[in-house]
Amino acid sequence: MSTSVSEVLPTNSDEVLSVAASVNFISGSSPAMRRRLLFSRVFAWTCRLATYSALGMLVALLASIFISCAGRLSLDFVRSVNSVDPQEAGILAGLWGTFWLISLTGMMAVPLGVGSAVYLEEYAADSFLNRLIKVNLSNLAGVPSIVYGMLGLTVFVRMFDLFEKPLIISVPGLIRIPLPLGDKVLAGAMTMTLVILPIVIIASQEALRAVPSSIRMASLALGATRWQTIRHQVLPAALPGIVTGVILAISRAIGETAPLIMIGALTVARFCPAGIDSPMKLLTQPHRILQAPLDQFTAMPIEIFHWAKQPGDDFRPVAASGIVVLLMVLLLFNGIAVWIRYRASRGVRW
Amino acid sequence: MKLFAPALVLLAGIFLCCGCSVEESQEGVSVSDSGIKRIMIDGSSTVEPIVSRIAERFEAEYNDVQVPVKVTGTGTGFREMIAGHIDIANASRPIKASEKAECEQNSIETIELKIGIDGLTIAVHPENDWVSAMTVAQLKKLWEPGSTVKTWKDLDPSWPDHQISLYGAGEESGTFDYFTEVIVGKEDSITENYSPSADDNVIATGVAGDKYAMGFFGYAYYQKNSSKLKALAISNTDSLNDAVAPTAESITSGTYVPLSRPLFIYVKKASLARPEVEDFVRFCLTTGQSSVSEAGYVAISEADLNTTKQSFDDALKSAAR
Numbered sequence: 087m088s089t090s091v092s093e094v095l096p097t098n099s100d101e102v103l104s105v106a107a108s109v110n111f112i113s114g115s116s117p118a119m120r121r122r123l124l125f126s127r128v129f130a131w132t133c134r135l136a137t138y139s140a141l142g143m144l145v146a147l148l149a150s151i152f153i154s155c156a157g158r159l160s161l162d163f164v165r166s167v168n169s170v171d172p173q174e175a176g177i178l179a180g181l182w183g184t185f186w187l188i189s190l191t192g193m194m195a196v197p198l199g200v201g202s203a204v205y206l207e208e209y210a211a212d213s214f215l216n217r218l219i220k221v222n223l224s225n226l227a228g229v230p231s232i233v234y235g236m237l238g239l240t241v242f243v244r245m246f247d248l249f250e251k252p253l254i255i256s257v258p259g260l261i262r263i264p265l266p267l268g269d270k271v272l273a274g275a276m277t278m279t280l281v282i283l284p285i286v287i288i289a290s291q292e293a294l295r296a297v298p299s300s301i302r303m304a305s306l307a308l309g310a311t312r313w314q315t316i317r318h319q320v321l322p323a324a325l326p327g328i329v330t331g332v333i334l335a336i337s338r339a340i341g342e343t344a345p346l347i348m349i350g351a352l353t354v355a356r357f358c359p360a361g362i363d364s365p366m367k368l369l370t371q372p373h374r375i376l377q378a379p380l381d382q383f384t385a386m387p388i389e390i391f392h393w394a395k396q397p398g399d400d401f402r403p404v405a406a407s408g409i410v411v412l413l414m415v416l417l418l419f420n421g422i423a424v425w426i427r428y429r430a431s432r433g434v435r436w
Numbered sequence: 437m438k439l440f441a442p443a444l445v446l447l448a449g450i451f452l453c454c455g456c457s458v459e460e461s462q463e464g465v466s467v468s469d470s471g472i473k474r475i476m477i478d479g480s481s482t483v484e485p486i487v488s489r490i491a492e493r494f495e496a497e498y499n500d501v502q503v504p505v506k507v508t509g510t511g512t513g514f515r516e517m518i519a520g521h522i523d524i525a526n527a528s529r530p531i532k533a534s535e536k537a538e539c540e541q542n543s544i545e546t547i548e549l550k551i552g553i554d555g556l557t558i559a560v561h562p563e564n565d566w567v568s569a570m571t572v573a574q575l576k577k578l579w580e581p582g583s584t585v586k587t588w589k590d591l592d593p594s595w596p597d598h599q600i601s602l603y604g605a606g607e608e609s610g611t612f613d614y615f616t617e618v619i620v621g622k623e624d625s626i627t628e629n630y631s632p633s634a635d636d637n638v639i640a641t642g643v644a645g646d647k648y649a650m651g652f653f654g655y656a657y658y659q660k661n662s663s664k665l666k667a668l669a670i671s672n673t674d675s676l677n678d679a680v681a682p683t684a685e686s687i688t689s690g691t692y693v694p695l696s697r698p699l700f701i702y703v704k705k706a707s708l709a710r711p712e713v714e715d716f717v718r719f720c721l722t723t724g725q726s727s728v729s730e731a732g733y734v735a736i737s738e739a740d741l742n743t744t745k746q747s748f749d750d751a752l753k754s755a756a757r
Binding site for chain 2: 112169170270347350351353354355356357361382392394395396397406
């Protein structure tokens with residue numbers, strides 16, 4: 087029998103599978119083979135069960151949230167600010183707080199993260215220092231976010247207490263930067279950048295590593311500089327992977343609560359940073375865009391946490407509605423990522 | 437890409453032309469230049485529901501003032517006060533001598549205003565028909581570290597021989613500090629055999645679902661769940677005849693001892709010079725008082741309120757000088 091298999095040695099994986107299947111079929115009569123086949127089938131079912139149970143839990147969780155938010159979640163919920171009355175409470179302040187926080191985090195984490203990854207993968211020599219950095223990156227990605235919160239509190243919020251009297255650097259009519267930063271959106275975004283930076287770097291490294299080195303060689307051989315190679319060949323090819331990593335990191339940042347509480351984000355606030363409470367105001371009052379990062383803020387997960395802790399059941403639907411809004415924002419981000427990936431992968435032609 | 441360098445030059449130019457200036461920030465004044473004033477409040481999670489309610493009503497009346505509230509705990513609230521970051525510190529216990537000394541070191545003067553009372557409730561399952569009152573000594577025996585009490589029978593021979601399940605606030609909460617201090621006699625020490633939770637709802641649900649359970653939490657949570665729970669009367673002496681049940685009356689009048697405690701706000705005297713802070717504190721002591729019971733706590737007595745108002749007026753006079 088073994089000779090007959092080797093005679094028709096298959097050349098691609100599909101054929102391997104079909105040949106293997108026919109061999110199983112032929113020799114399924116022997117008890118040893120039956121046992122092996124049974125084991126194989128049990129293993130497949132175990133894996134399937136693992137997938138379905140995870141999915142089942144997710145569905146149960148989502149169902150319970152959607153059931154509890156029924157009748158409470160409305161357009162008014164995302165158009166009004168927090169209140170002690172469960173019928174009036176809304177998530178607007180947290181929504182805008184999270185918007186500024188995540189926008190600033192993205193603006194800082196993406197250039198820093200992708201830049202570091204490009205350096206480590208494309209330029210860095212195999213020195214002791216670089217090996218140390220690479221090893222520590224994965225350790226940093228596993229550090230609990232509260233630790234980064236404490237770091238952010240010391241470095242960004244208090245600035246090591248270097249300033250005896252708080253200072254304000256101001257450009258009249260444009261911007262006023264307090265030093266130390268204090269409990270402002272900017273300090274929160276800097277802290278959040280620390281939280282997600284290792285994730286962004288590692289994901290970008292993986293994406294860059296997946297670009298075949300023959301592409302780089304070919305580009306360099308044609309006379310392109312390193313910059314041209316990275317800019318026109320490597321980065322476009324790695325973009326889908328990088329975007330995926332960035333989105334995963336941002337999604338994590340949206341849900342983080344501990345570091346924000348640590349750096350002193352507001353628990354109950356009924357205002358949006360710099361008073362921008364609708365997208366229209368971004369256009370009609372653009373001078374406030376610079377002020378928002380230097381205003382105090384609250385964020386969606388903080389508000390949800392606060393509602394969930396209220397006595398009695400009154401705030402249950404409010405907390406559930408908050409979670410649904412948070413999920414929708416996450417979904418929106420993921421949608422954008424899928425779109426960018428699609429656009430980027432269309433552009434790659436080898 | 438080609439626009440990058442000119443944009444940078446332009447931005448630098450704007451900064452130079454407008455005359456970037458460095459100034460010392462004025463203590464406590466909000467950074468927003470839209471004419472909106474902000475009062476900074478931090479501290480106890482127990483006091484927060486009262487102050488949030490008052491703040492929301494205050495904002496509705498004074499459109500140009502924002503009153504956000506942070507919840508970090510009484511101790512952290514005092515730390516922020518010492519650092520000079522906030523105008524009002526919410527506290528579920530009086531300021532410690534050490535904290536007061538640190539305030540003085542930083543030349544920060546505060547005034548203590550009592551705004552409400554929290555009655556700590558000890559509750560059991562409503563079908564629990566063998567106990568309706570306990571002495572502090574019995575509670576201490578049950579809750580102290582290394583407690584030998586495992587079953588109800590260990591406390592009183594006539595009670596069922598069934599294990600007691602204990603629920604209570606976790607050590608991050610002011611309720612925990614207060615309970616351990618007055619019942620066990622030493623702050624932060626408690627039996628190893630209880631299930632702590634940061635969420636009073638979880639504690640209330642735990643007790644409501646177990647016939648042999650006992651738990652402690654704020655009076656507000658008892659009120660919200662009073663149909664599912666039975667509150668124990670507590671006696672501060674050895675006789676159960678002296679036991680007092682937690683009710684609004686017994687807590688206000690101060691007969692529900694030792695498990696009722698006053699709730700405070702500590703106001704920085706220097707901040708009272710700002711009219712919005714003065715208005716807010718006055719609001720707390722007048723119109724805002726009805727928020728205390730709405731938040732599930734007990735209002736202070738008329739006499740106590742007058743004393744509080746008096747100390748506020750005195751502070752205003754000394755701040756004006």
